[in-house]
Amino acid sequence: MAMFVHLTSAANAPRIRRSGIRAAGHGQGSVRGVYCFPVLPSYTLTHQWLRELARFGSRGGLVAVHVRLDDTEDVLVGRYTDRAREAQAAESVRRIAGLEDPRGWEVFVPRAIRPREVHRIRTAPQVVGWRYLPDAHGVRPCTCFGCRVRGGYGARRLRERLPHPLDGPPPPVAVLLARVEAGDPGDPAALRDALHWFGMRRRGPVDRLKRLAAHPDPGVREELVWAVARWSTLGVAELLDGLADDPHPDVREAVEAVRDPE
Template sequence: MAMFVHLTSAANAPGVRRSGIRAASHGQGSARGVYCFPVLPSYTLTHQWLRELARFGSRGGLVAVHVRLDDAQEVLVGRYAERARMAQVVVSAAEAVRRIAALEDPRGWEVFVPRAIRPREVHRVRTAPQVTGWRYLPDAHGARPCTCFGCRVRGGYGARRLRERLPHPLDGPPPPVRVLLAQVAAGDPGDAAALREALHWFSMRRRGPLDRLAGLATHPDPGVREDLVWAVAGWSTPGVTELLDGLADDPDADVREAVEAARDPIS
């Protein structure tokens, strides 16, 4: 049996013990599954993804779920950067452990199990220190930092000064709110591309005019409704939960899946 570790929010621990780990679609096209990493002799390498995953928020910190898989279970294995190129390869679980263990530098590698993890396959769930591993990418320390929305850390030390010193051409500074609201209010149903652009900028805010955007929940373009999910999911504005509750029953599968992923960013 091959042993792997999966990192998830501490709030998910009771459900993991009871029902296993649900399959989610994150970065593998239409495939749904679970990301994990082999348990290696090095504790630091085994838990190398901790600090990177912690950047995206977790309820109560992260826990390590140890999983036993049959040696013959087919998995995808490769570096994270190979995911977008679909260059990760299908091997058995045992072979994935062998390949990663033989690497001189396994940082940035991952294993994708293309199904849910059953309760009987969960070996144990335990707490894990939140300071282990790299952030952004291996060997990022000393490199010029990226200030795109995906890389920057909200509220991080010196984050505002860094964005001012190294502005990103696509991710800031955003247009004023009044300009964005004018785009939203222009026409019915309006230009879907302009609406999605406005929602992109709104997604970078911590709060926003929810009452002015709520009407987009019934927009005929499912892409607009999906972008609305991502725009408001991180807001602390009252009413976000109720809006997402309505979008969770959207007729479009991508919108429903966006609500599910936004509510549980680390699954």
């Protein structure tokens, strides 16, 4: 039997003891499952993902759930930056144990873990492992929109100290609205640039921007879709409903992409 460890919030421990580990909603592509890592002789390597997972919050800290799987269980194994490969559970352990540097590797079980497969649950020190990526210590952090974590500790100060040339920090809303409302219909390039910055916000003035849904430039209408897609502001759904019937295919495809990312 192959032994793996799954790291999760301590608040989930009672449910896991009772009914096992449920399959994650976001796994490998459209496949739901459970992420874990082989139990290796090195305690630090076994629990290497702990500090990285702790960055995203947990209730009561993280616990280590030890799981036993049949050696012939089909799993996916690979480094988080690469495409995972199919393997059997025992083979995935041998493959990772034989690496010179197994940091960043993971095993994905494409199903839920049953209660009888849970070997034990124990507390784990909250200071083990790497953060952001292996060997990140001493490397200048990236503040681009794709790398930064919204709401992370010190994230705003970091963006202000190391502004990214393309991704912020964005200009104030009043400045962006002045650019949007300058002229009718306005310069398409300036409007797309303003919408690019609006897209980095969590909320925004939907009522002030919805007139751009009728802009003659399809590039502006498409950028409007990407700008409001992640907003929690009321009126976004109705705005996207209207853009879903846009005469230009690029705009319709953008709406479809933001509503069904997988």
